[in-house]
Amino acid sequence: MDRQQPTAAFVENVYALVREIPHGRVTSYGAIARALGRPNASRLVGYAMRHASAASPAIPAHRVVNSKGLLSGKAAFGRADTMQERLEKENVVVRNDKVVDFKRVFWEPLDEL
DNA sequence: AGTCTGACTGGAG
């Protein structure tokens, strides 16, 4: 009888967790969903991130990519290469819209938080 | 209420 939290609260938790991502590391939508107790809500995490630019304080949304290390959300940033620039500024190498050595820079909230 | 869409994911071919 595990009842899940309301969507609004879930979205707030998503933002809170994303702010915990260390500088120079990245994580995935699915990892965030699992860490918040809703393993099947990865699409909902994506929905939340798409509206993240309106949240305050600012959210390091560029540190969230999909399970394959692809910058699937880069279109939501100002310019087409803004997301990649922010990542490379943190020494995260991006090539062809994909994080190089994704496994190495991946941050698993369940393990490291 | 029914249908489509999306910053998703894992498995199959």
Add this chain to the structure above:
DNA sequence: TCTCCAGCCAGAC
């Protein structure tokens, strides 16, 4: 490694 597909949750029409 790549493409395709079903399952998934919520919002827009």
